[in-house]
Amino acid sequence: MSAENTFRCVTCTAPVNIAVIKYWGKRDEKLILPTNSSLSVTLGQDELRAKTSVAVSKDYTQDRMWLNGKEQSVNTPRIQNVLKETRKRLSDSQNETELLQNVHIVSENNFPTAAGLASSAAGYACLVYSLSQLYGVKGEISDIARLLLSCRQGSGSACRSIYGGFVAWNMGELEDGSDSYAVQVAPEAHWPEMRTLILVVNDQKKDVGSTEGMQTTIETSDLMKHRVTIMDRRMEAMTEAIKKRDFPTFGKLTMQDSNQLHAVCLDTYPPIFYMTDVSRQVIRLVHAINDIYEEVKVAYTFDAGPNACLYLLEEDVPRVLSLVQHFFPPSQDKGEKFVTGLSVPEVPVCSKDVSKISLQQNPGAIKYIIHTKVGPGPQVLTDPDESLFTADGKPKL
């Protein structure tokens, strides 16, 4: 294949987002609309990002896709939906012949998928963003990412990874869903001290896929019916806390909303569990640390798995991290680095703090810790070395 003339490629990255006000399920399967609005923090891409290269070529005989080095079928409803919707929005300036060409997609994450870190949201946001760049789509694209909701296995929260900083996904009111998309509440520079510690728990197994779990909750949980009625109030309170950079309020709301999400999971029939005994130990540790500070200085949130995501301010990272490492030390045979990501001054754990916390040490329960901060939205990478395609249009595998 002579690639020079026939092959055009775009490479982009997209971030992971972790919700502080949680989305859980669709209020109507046909309308493809969420039960409630949600709000998330976009994380730094140096630590956590999906990277996707998309290319069109007249030499491609069919649409194809490679994910983390392995070819996957493109014939899934979510991929097909994204392709169809993006092509539909092709800008006028675009060469129409390219539209008829097949697309090849290569995507990878810079973190293990098995870590259960909302990798699919980053991946799908990256796909949507890369395709929109390739085809020159203008205007709002988070609604394309939201369309993933329409698929049984799709993660609607991908739409929040289209923006950096603090991002709201408004549930919308219109029946066609056209007012249900993501908006930026505040850019990453608004609260530069905000930090995140992701505690990746060992030995995690997911018993229920989150999409399946969500709809069972909507159908069977009495408490969920009540939860949706208080979400507007929560969204307002959280938005205000972010705008005012009021950490104690931000942190308390984050913890309450995570707990309530898992409470409605438990109220589902049959019940759904994502947190484990280790998750609960992390929760106890966080409340014990806040008790020592006599103020909310660190907050946890849990998604559809046992990993904890802790939010805290830069100045509190060394002390909190020393306590986390004290109670959850790495297992003895640990060769890899235990704390990855942003560097942080190491401080010895304060024995007075430790003596106030009635919790047993649990070596090896946490596999590793990722230290990151609030980051920007998807990026276009212009350096050809960053492309996941070789110069002649083949995937680098």
Add this chain to the structure above:
Amino acid sequence: MSAENTFRCVTCTAPVNIAVIKYWGKRDEKLILPTNSSLSVTLGQDELRAKTSVAVSKDYTQDRMWLNGKEQSVNTPRIQNVLKETRKRLSDSQNETELLQNVHIVSENNFPTAAGLASSAAGYACLVYSLSQLYGVKGEISDIARLLLSCRQGSGSACRSIYGGFVAWNMGELEDGSDSYAVQVAPEAHWPEMRTLILVVNDQKKDVGSTEGMQTTIETSDLMKHRVTIMDRRMEAMTEAIKKRDFPTFGKLTMQDSNQLHAVCLDTYPPIFYMTDVSRQVIRLVHAINDIYEEVKVAYTFDAGPNACLYLLEEDVPRVLSLVQHFFPPSQDKGEKFVTGLSVPEVPVCSKDVSKISLQQNPGAIKYIIHTKVGPGPQVLTDPDESLFTADGKPKL
């Protein structure tokens, strides 16, 4: 001390009750009234009972109490309340001089308190019943047991142990609480096939006393506000299921109510956890068994601890027990009997059943199993050998 003439003693037993519609907290601390009605099953006393001997004597120089062999202070609000209230209701026929005499109380359980099996409800019900027998109190006494609610550490659910069979504790409407007491929904003979398996989980620690936890839930859980609004409906549905001996409905409601109780605990700030990873494995096993039967044949419920109480019908005990023992075998060094209580035909576990259940075996996670059935209310024991006092009025320790 010459006991023959001066010492009068009554010995009674009282049962444990396990709620299928759960009580959690007071709607008003001053009015001493529960947030919602609750409904429980009274268990057989051969397996689980409190036994209390109470005596009055002119030779006793002060009120005294011994609990499981150890002297305890009687100067607690709950003991004082019960003594005061019982003496107030002294029947006319009673010798008034005895009322001025001090009382000695000796109480013990036939099961370990540490098992976390609502031992305090049985113990307090037994105390109230024994004192009412001693003093010849006539009429309703479950409201005396309910008075224990007025104490910070009191367990109001003691009032349900005053009756056998299936027992409702109506929340009442009157401000003075006089219409908040226990009533029997059906006697134990109404549904003689009903059986209970109590799975006592190893290594249990309670982090929050349940009384403290309850009031925090009332104060901080948004979902609890909603829960109380649906409880009348649940009580009606459960009462009807019991009256009709409709096990699938009884079982499903029992599981849903247990899960919802623990959901509002999780929605509390800070959150309260009683179930552990082992509790959750039991829940998964129960749902998997019901999936095999294609009907609810066994139901779980959890109180303020990780132990599971399973309800099921006599005919299903052998098969269910074989599966429980397969997935939760005793640890190797187990000397004691693993399944205690009512005898049950041993059947080999069905390998076809096992193959359908995707759960790992967890040896030693369950310490032992108590097999019991629905039982009667408190009993008076007339055999002097049963007394916990020696013939001269001293506690047998």
